[in-house]
Amino acid sequence: MHLSQLQIFSKKRDASAIQKGYEFQHLKTLKTWLENRIGNVDEWIYCDFEEDIFQRDLAKEKIRLRQVKLYSTNFSFSSEEIQDTIANFFMLYVKGEYMFDAITFSFETNASVKNERQGNDADLLRELSAGWEDMPDDRKVRARERIRGMLRKYIEGEAVRRDGDSAVAEDVKRAQEVFASLSDEVLDHFIGSIHWQFDGLSTNDTVDQLRDEIVDLIGRLPLPQVGPAIATFSVLYTVVVDRSIRDDPEDRKLLSSDLDMALLNAGDEKAQWYAGVYEKWSPVTSMMEFYSGQFYEIVDASRFYRINMYDAGHKEVWMRLLDMFISNPDVEVKYRRKAIYEYLFLLVNPDPFSGKPIGSFVGQEDKIRYYFSNRVITASEEQIREDRMIFTMTSSQALVGNISIQAAELQEWGAAITGLIDSRLATNPRVDERCRLLELKGDFEMNIVLLQHEGAVKTAMDTFREIVPLLPQTSMYTIAPLVRTLEGYINLLVLVGGRQGVIDAIEEFLGEVRDTAVKAEGKHDTAHGFVERGGQYLEAGGLDNMLQALHYFHRAKSLWFADDAMEGHVLALLNISPLYAELGMNVVAKYHALCAIWSTWHSRDESKYNRLAQATGFLFTADFRQGAWVTALDDYEMFIRARMDWNPDGWEGNEDEMFAERVNDTAFMLYAGRQFHPEMGVYFDYKTSRWGALKDKYVQPAMENMEKLMDEGRDIKKVARRHLTNEPLSDIGPVRTISFNALDIQWDIEFENSYLMNAIGEEFTCMLQIFLCEIARLKKGLLKTGMSVRISVVQSPGYDTIKKHISADDWIAPIPEFRGKEQKEIGYHCATVSIMVKDLLQEYIAVTDEEFEAFWKMLHEKELVGEKACGVNPYQKVYYNAVSKDVFDAAQRTAFTSPPAEKVFGEAQKLLV
Numbered sequence: 085m086h087l088s089q090l091q092i093f094s095k096k097r098d099a100s101a102i103q104k105g106y107e108f109q110h111l112k113t114l115k116t117w118l119e120n121r122i123g124n125v126d127e128w129i130y131c132d133f134e135e136d137i138f139q140r141d142l143a144k145e146k147i148r149l150r151q152v153k154l155y156s157t158n159f160s161f162s163s164e165e166i167q168d169t170i171a172n173f174f175m176l177y178v179k180g181e182y183m184f185d186a187i188t189f190s191f192e193t194n195a196s197v198k199n200e201r202q203g204n205d206a207d208l209l210r211e212l213s214a215g216w217e218d219m220p221d222d223r224k225v226r227a228r229e230r231i232r233g234m235l236r237k238y239i240e241g242e243a244v245r246r247d248g249d250s251a252v253a254e255d256v257k258r259a260q261e262v263f264a265s266l267s268d269e270v271l272d273h274f275i276g277s278i279h280w281q282f283d284g285l286s287t288n289d290t291v292d293q294l295r296d297e298i299v300d301l302i303g304r305l306p307l308p309q310v311g312p313a314i315a316t317f318s319v320l321y322t323v324v325v326d327r328s329i330r331d332d333p334e335d336r337k338l339l340s341s342d343l344d345m346a347l348l349n350a351g352d353e354k355a356q357w358y359a360g361v362y363e364k365w366s367p368v369t370s371m372m373e374f375y376s377g378q379f380y381e382i383v384d385a386s387r388f389y390r391i392n393m394y395d396a397g398h399k400e401v402w403m404r405l406l407d408m409f410i411s412n413p414d415v416e417v418k419y420r421r422k423a424i425y426e427y428l429f430l431l432v433n434p435d436p437f438s439g440k441p442i443g444s445f446v447g448q449e450d451k452i453r454y455y456f457s458n459r460v461i462t463a464s465e466e467q468i469r470e471d472r473m474i475f476t477m478t479s480s481q482a483l484v485g486n487i488s489i490q491a492a493e494l495q496e497w498g499a500a501i502t503g504l505i506d507s508r509l510a511t512n513p514r515v516d517e518r519c520r521l522l523e524l525k526g527d528f529e530m531n532i533v534l535l536q537h538e539g540a541v542k543t544a545m546d547t548f549r550e551i552v553p554l555l556p557q558t559s560m561y562t563i564a565p566l567v568r569t570l571e572g573y574i575n576l577l578v579l580v581g582g583r584q585g586v587i588d589a590i591e592e593f594l595g596e597v598r599d600t601a602v603k604a605e606g607k608h609d610t611a612h613g614f615v616e617r618g619g620q621y622l623e624a625g626g627l628d629n630m631l632q633a634l635h636y637f638h639r640a641k642s643l644w645f646a647d648d649a650m651e652g653h654v655l656a657l658l659n660i661s662p663l664y665a666e667l668g669m670n671v672v673a674k675y676h677a678l679c680a681i682w683s684t685w686h687s688r689d690e691s692k693y694n695r696l697a698q699a700t701g702f703l704f705t706a707d708f709r710q711g712a713w714v715t716a717l718d719d720y721e722m723f724i725r726a727r728m729d730w731n732p733d734g735w736e737g738n739e740d741e742m743f744a745e746r747v748n749d750t751a752f753m754l755y756a757g758r759q760f761h762p763e764m765g766v767y768f769d770y771k772t773s774r775w776g777a778l779k780d781k782y783v784q785p786a787m788e789n790m791e792k793l794m795d796e797g798r799d800i801k802k803v804a805r806r807h808l809t810n811e812p813l814s815d816i817g818p819v820r821t822i823s824f825n826a827l828d829i830q831w832d833i834e835f836e837n838s839y840l841m842n843a844i845g846e847e848f849t850c851m852l853q854i855f856l857c858e859i860a861r862l863k864k865g866l867l868k869t870g871m872s873v874r875i876s877v878v879q880s881p882g883y884d885t886i887k888k889h890i891s892a893d894d895w896i897a898p899i900p901e902f903r904g905k906e907q908k909e910i911g912y913h914c915a916t917v918s919i920m921v922k923d924l925l926q927e928y929i930a931v932t933d934e935e936f937e938a939f940w941k942m943l944h945e946k947e948l949v950g951e952k953a954c955g956v957n958p959y960q961k962v963y964y965n966a967v968s969k970d971v972f973d974a975a976q977r978t979a980f981t982s983p984p985a986e987k988v989f990g991e992a993q994k995l996l997v
Contacts, residue, residue: 108287109136111294112152112192113338114324118301121340124397129338131328134176140185149176150190154287158198160206161230166191170231170278171238177274192281194290205230213280216272228271239263306395307343310350319350344396354388361385361732366401371408374415379423380691381732382406386426394433403430410451417458424455425470432477445481449488452478456497459504465520466689471501472528502528519551519561527569538585545593552597567601570594611643611652618659627667627996631861634663635947642951654683654695657956661702665709668809668824668995669853671846674706678962679955685965696726701742703966705749710822711808712815713753714975715842717771720750722966724778735778749807751786756800761813761983767975804988811989815842817982822849825992826856828869829928835877839972844899845877847959851917854953855925858943860996866939868930875924883912886920895924902960910961914954 113131116139120127130138137150151169159166173189176182197213198206205226211219212227219227243256283290299313302320310316323346327336348359361381386402409415409423428451433443445452455474460467475497482489505525509518526547529540548566555563570590577587618636621629641656657680664673680699684692704719723746727735737743754772758765772779794800804812810823820837822845823830831852835845852875859866873893875886880898889896897920902913922940929936943949956962 108154108194108291108294109152110321110324110328111291111298112150113137113328114321115294115298115301117320117324117338117340117343118298118305121343122301122304122306124340126340130333131324131336131338133333133336135172135189145185147182147185147187148190149173149187150192152190152192154290155193155195156287158196159193159209159282160198160201160204161209161234162204162206163198166209167234167238170234173278174235174238174274177277187277189278190281191278192283194283194285194287196282196284209280212275213282216276216278224272228268228275231275232266232271236263305347306393306397307347308351308355308392310347316347319346340397344398355392358385358388358392362398362401365405366398368405371412374409374412374419375729375732375734376419376690377694377727377730377732377734379409379419380694380730383422383426384691386430390430390433399430399433403427406430418460421455421458421460422470424451425474427451428474428477432481444486445478446486452487452489453493456493456500459500465517465524468501468504468524469527472524475501475528498528515554515557516561519554519558519563522547522551523566530573538583538589541586541589545589548593549596552600555600562601563597564601567594567598611640611656614640614643615656615659622663628861630663630667631857634660634857635861637663638952638955639948642948642955651687651692654680654687654692654699657683658695658698658702661699662705664853664857665702665705667857668709668826668993669857670706670710670809670824671822671849672853672857674703674710674846675850675959675962677703677706678959678966679957681966682962683956693730694732696729697723697731698742700726701746704746707815708749708753709808709810710814711810711812712820713757713813714767714977715815716753717750717768718967718971718975720746736781747782748786751783751790752803752807753812754783755787755790755794756804757813759800760804760987761816761980763980764813764816767980801988805993808988809993809995811983811985811987813983816977816980818978819982820845820977822846823992824853824995826853826995826997827860827864827867828994828997829867830872830992832872832874833877834874837977839967839969840901841877841879842972843960843963843967844879844901846963848875848877848897848899848917848920850959851914851921851953852924854949855918855921855943856996858947858949858952859925862943862947863939864997865930866936867925867928871928873924873928883916886923892927897924902958903964904961910954910958913958914950917958918950918953 109132113129113136116137117129119125120129126141126143128138128140128142130140135149136152139148139150140146151172153165155165157163161167169191173191176189177187197210198204200207208223208227208230211223216224216227239260243260246252246256285293295317298317302309302313302316305316310319320343323342324338327338330336345359345363348355348362362385365382365385382402382405386406389396389398389402406423406427410420410427412420415423428445428448431443431445431448452474456471459471475494478487478489478497479494481487482491482494502525505521505528509521509525513521526544529547530544551563551566555561571594574587574590574594577583614636618633618640621633621636637656637660641653641660657676661673661676661680664670664676677699681696681703684695684699700719700723704716704723707713707716707719724735727737727743731737733740754768757768772783775783814821814823815837818837819834820842822833825831833845833849833852835841871893873895875895875897876889877897877899880900882900884898886895886897888894899917899920900913902909904910904913926933926936931939
């Protein structure tokens with residue numbers, strides 16, 4: 085018979101059912117959880133399972149069971165609580181499923197051991213709490229027999245309780261026999277496995293001390309904090325309490341990774357994003373198929389980790405994932421180089437406080453040589469900057485003997501980098517690019533290995549000084565990031581005891597440009613404030629508040645139009661586009677989606693190209709709502725391609741709101757378009773025949789569902805009117821008309837339905853809609869109401885003015901094709917179209933000419949309407965950038981007959997009123 089037979093006498097204890105809510109137990113559990121995370125202890129912690137706290141290390145085959153209690157009285161061997169604890173520990177000790185683990189027990193309390201009184205053996209308990217191994221043999225004998233007696237009493241009591249139960253009678257008898265033959269060695273081993281902790285504190289002092297210890301541990305976590313320590317405390321304590329009350333013991337388990345996820349998910353948006361990405365990718369061990377979006381998601385997450393969580397223990401996960409790309413010969417060179425860059429940075433893991441490397445490049449010679457042997461000749465400034473950083477780290481590692489890279493190799497690689505920069509500078513680039521290249525050149529001259537050399541640093545400062553006179557001419561470049569970098573160099577030099585001459589040379593330059601940098605930094609703070617204020621207006625709801633929200637989002641967009649803030653600029657554009665669509669100003673919505681595509685694509689940062697999926701999604705919405713359904717189908721294909729290339733989860737998105745909405749809108753176009761204009765059926769069939777799984781899995785089922793709804797009596801025209809502001813299929817036929825009613829005026833803009841004239845016609849419409857929104861926001865009574873205005877937009881060889889055509893309300897707007905690059909040309913083009921809109925509107929004012937002129941001046945000088953109307957590039961430029969002429973012409977829009985007028989809208993929806 086085995087010791088496990090004694091389990092029959094175990095009391096069916098369920099601590100989770102009777103001990104929930106004990107703060108001391110939860111605090112002890114939280115402290116253990118924190119200690120394990122900080123000490124990288126790979127243990128499972130169970131709340132209220134077997135004992136108050138159950139800890140299991142599977143790798144080391146160790147189990148620790150802890151009873152943690154607050155008591156107001158002290159203890160001796162005669163105390164019922166001590167006897168119950170020993171009995172319960174023994175029943176767990178003999179449990180069969182733990183027989184192969186090294187098991188220990190803890191009794192932890194705030195109370196003390198009582199004074200010795202006759203028969204209570206308090207001194208014996210005090211000696212035992214000091215350590216079983218240190219007790220004299222005679223005292224061990226006494227303790228053993230005292231504990232044997234406790235266990236005998238417990239077992240006899242349990243046997244009596246089970247007397248009469250024939251189902252267990254035989255088991256009870258065998259268990260009693262096992263206990264009767266229990267050897268001293270077994271009992272000694274059990275007694276020696278118990279740790280006794282008597283703190284001798286009051287209940288209040290114990291809880292206060294425990295909380296202080298937890299706060300101290302929180303400060304040592306290698307994880308982003310969610311705010312003050314008390315906020316982190318609250319987040320983690322809530323998790324512990326929540327786990328402790330779950331019914332399934334497995335649901336009470338706490339792992340170190342759970343702590344990471346709890347804090348990250350309670351953090352800011354970026355921390356929450358990282359938590360999701362880490363959970364998604366950490367189990368992956370092999371790469372099936374390459375997608376750019378997934379690659380950059382991993383790169384961005386590994387970068388977030390090394391910057392914000394450098395010692396959190398996730399490094400091996402990201403290095404393993406990056407190595408999948410590095411070692412795969414089918415992955416493009418540019419992606420393998422990018423993966424090597426991130427891999428090496430993770431490997432070195434510079435200390436964020438000192439900048440000193442914690443790791444080394446030992447054994448990485450092959451990766452380094454591959455990186456520099458496959459340089460991209462047309463590299464972006466960002467790629468050159470990364471080359472410089474890898475070169476610097478490689479030089480440092482070679483200098484200290486960590487890698488076998490020869491001096492000749494370093495010289496060759498360094499010369500290639502400087503040669504590339506100089507060759508780019510020699511092409512007389514535009515001012516923004518010249519500033520970026522000069523910054524790169526100076527940064528390379530200031531190679532961190534040479535920071536102790538004053539001559540190199542002074543040469544670098546002179547290179548940086550070439551930037552200063554160019555700053556007034558820049559539109560996107562700011563010097564603020566360079567100032568932050570140089571300040572970082574100084575901090576590092578001070579920390580490591582750098583030469584004062586080097587520090588002085590850098591400080592001298594910083595003194596010359598710091599004011600300029602501070603102004604640039606102030607723009608960021610102001611932009612954030614504008615976004616917050618715009619958000620408050622949106623929350624308030626209503627037309628007026630939505631227009632005010634747009635105003636502040638525009639202000640933020642303009643302030644963020646800089647190299648070091650491009651992501652904020654793009655996000656502002658992506659906020660603005662759907663708001664204009666909500667107002668029915670679909671062409672302005674389309675313009676801002678096109679601007680987001682342009683800005684993202686020209687940011688030269690592929691890791692942000694996932695924004696293209698959002699931008700093309702909003703582009704689709706704008707054309708769909710305006711009734712330009714053939715164009716919207718092309719947009720939809722662009723949206724799916726962008727998701728396929730750059731969305732980390734691929735093109736599909738069952739739980740993705742943007743994907744689902746556009747599937748439904750597309751299905752509605754394909755279904756309703758046949759009803760409104762049957763001749764489109766053949767084109768729709770041809771278009772969707774190339775969609776494969778997209779059509780079969782998503783679009784076709786959605787169309788079938790719509791057909792079912794229509795069969796049940798749903799009015800298709802009413803559905804269309806809820807989603808559109810213009811007649812459906814308004815972009816087919818030889819002439820296209822964009823119609824909308826804004827400020828109780830009907831506007832009809834006509835133009836030839838060609839690739840070029842769509843760009844020109846939409847440009848004029850966009851400018852008109854922007855000014856109408858400004859009028860709605862600031863002076864609704866400016867224009868007469870109940871009017872109907874028609875504008876024919878035509879191509880012009882040069883700049884001209886808008887002219888009356890047949891009647892007082894019929895106009896011709898001659899606008900040239902525009903593909904200019906210079907800022908002066910851009911400004912002139914936008915101003916000319918703006919003046920056309922002004923001349924048009926002035927014919928319909930309900931105020932005096934003087935009042936209108938004052939309003940128009942205020943729009944430009946105070947409200948900065950020019951930045952709203954032409955903030956990134958003229959409409960035509962961003963249109964040509966995103967919309968392919970070949971794709972446009974392939975639709976053969978002019979081959980279809982125009983749909984009947986007023987097919988859906990008997991009366992246009994009134995907007996901005």
